[in-house]
Amino acid sequence: MITTHISKPPFPAPFHSHSNAAAPLPLFRRHRHLHLSKHFSVAVAASPSELLASVESVASAASVLASIVLVHESGHFVAATSRGIHVSQFSVGFGPALARFRLGPVEYALRAIPLGGYVGFPDDDPESGFAPDDPDLLRNRPVPDRLLVVSAGVIANLIFAFLIVYAQALTVGVPVQALLTGVLVPDVIPGSAAARAGLLPGDIILAVPGAAPDPSVPALVDLIKASPNKKVLVTVSRTGPGIRDKQSLDLTVVPDTSADGTGRIGVQLSPNFRVTRVHPRNLSEATVLAVREFTALGGTVLDGLKQTFLNFSQTAEKVSGPVAIIAVGAEVARSSADGLFQFAAVINLNLAAINLLPLPALDGGTLALILLEAARGGQKIPREIEQRIMSSGILLVLMVGMFLIVRDTLNLDFIKQNL
Numbered sequence: 404m405i406t407t408h409i410s411k412p413p414f415p416a417p418f419h420s421h422s423n424a425a426a427p428l429p430l431f432r433r434h435r436h437l438h439l440s441k442h443f444s445v446a447v448a449a450s451p452s453e454l455l456a457s458v459e460s461v462a463s464a465a466s467v468l469a470s471i472v473l474v475h476e477s478g479h480f481v482a483a484t485s486r487g488i489h490v491s492q493f494s495v496g497f498g499p500a501l502a503r504f505r506l507g508p509v510e511y512a513l514r515a516i517p518l519g520g521y522v523g524f525p526d527d528d529p530e531s532g533f534a535p536d537d538p539d540l541l542r543n544r545p546v547p548d549r550l551l552v553v554s555a556g557v558i559a560n561l562i563f564a565f566l567i568v569y570a571q572a573l574t575v576g577v578p579v580q581a582l583l584t585g586v587l588v589p590d591v592i593p594g595s596a597a598a599r600a601g602l603l604p605g606d607i608i609l610a611v612p613g614a615a616p617d618p619s620v621p622a623l624v625d626l627i628k629a630s631p632n633k634k635v636l637v638t639v640s641r642t643g644p645g646i647r648d649k650q651s652l653d654l655t656v657v658p659d660t661s662a663d664g665t666g667r668i669g670v671q672l673s674p675n676f677r678v679t680r681v682h683p684r685n686l687s688e689a690t691v692l693a694v695r696e697f698t699a700l701g702g703t704v705l706d707g708l709k710q711t712f713l714n715f716s717q718t719a720e721k722v723s724g725p726v727a728i729i730a731v732g733a734e735v736a737r738s739s740a741d742g743l744f745q746f747a748a749v750i751n752l753n754l755a756a757i758n759l760l761p762l763p764a765l766d767g768g769t770l771a772l773i774l775l776e777a778a779r780g781g782q783k784i785p786r787e788i789e790q791r792i793m794s795s796g797i798l799l800v801l802m803v804g805m806f807l808i809v810r811d812t813l814n815l816d817f818i819k820q821n822l
Contacts, residue, residue: 468732488539488548489540557766560752563751570744572693578678587673594669606640610638627656636656732746763799
């Protein structure tokens with residue numbers, strides 16, 4: 404992102420023209436293509452080994468997120484320096500500097516909060532030593548140069564996403580999902596309504612007679628939330644040790660009432676599917692598989708964003724900030740390290756897509772202003788008006804970002820258990 408001052412915001416602010424380029428963290432929407440599941444509640448007493456595994460998985464997810472932001476900012480940086488445009492700062496993270504050094508005219512810094520980054524331009528820095536009409540200041544460059552610098556972060560994320568998918572195809576293979584009947588119950592909380600009703604981990608909910616004859620995760624979630632202290636009959640299929648053939652059982656679950664008045668039964672639900680991996684026999688086949696997977700992931704991300712905006716009142720709670728993104732990534736890392744490939748690719752695509760939205764303070768908002776300038780025959784928009792537009796956008800993004808951080812933090816399982 405580029406802003407009109409040389410500040411270091413406490414939360415990643417979006418992209419505006421002329422002084423800082425900072426990557427806002429994507430407003431992540433959980434996608435079914437990633438095989439992420441929906442939790443009602445969790446109550447787990449972690450052993451030291453489990454705690455270490457959790458710390459490692461969180462570190463893995465945070466590293467993935469930091470690398471994606473680094474790639475985004477590197478796109479802006481490389482595009483600017485390759486065109487001879489003055490750059491003053493390159494920072495990974497926000498807040499206090501943990502380490503910094505200067506190489507030529509650019510100060511490089513690693514900061515304490517690894518949830519964003521920015522590239523600084525000296526356009527509005529009175530102490531930079533550059534004349535206001537210096538042709539190598541970003542704001543004085545022709546429209547094509549500025550379009551390149553602003554869009555380079557998105558381009559870098561798209562390239563990085565494809566390379567991740569390509570590496571996945573060459574190493575662990577591309578996952579192919581075959582959807583099966585019913586909804587899987589991977590985990591049941593001891594003492595919960597589901598446990599009292601006799602549900603076991605590994606059960607497959609085949610039907611909820613009279614309500615959801617062909618259930619899906621969203622349908623079951625909505626039904627259970629709407630049924631506190633009401634009997635809900637479920638038909639499950641069960642296999643396991645000592646069970647030679649699949650059993651079909653009818654169980655009655657009475658959801659407990661949560662603090663917000665909705666029902667919950669204390670299970671983890673996920674789509675019931677079988678995943679196989681396709682391994683390419685040569686580079687040509689790997690390229691075809693990578694293109695196909697990249698296209699599918701891109702379509703999933705765009706469809707998720709479309710659904711978010713078209714049905715915002717229903718989907719707003721599924722929008723996540725950096726805390727929830729790392730939590731989801733940690734969950735993926737714990738279940739399968741291979742899943743980090745898709746997680747990283749989807750976050751890259753989310754960051755690219757959201758930054759292209761024509762909103763103030765995002766890359767897309769800056770691109771829109773530059774294109775408007777081009778449509779006006781090169782007549783620049785008055786700086787005061789431009790700064791007001793972008794300042795309001797930055798304020799809005801900061802407010803939304805802080806809201807998401809607080810909400811997602813309060814929704815973390817270990818926080819809920821101690822409140």
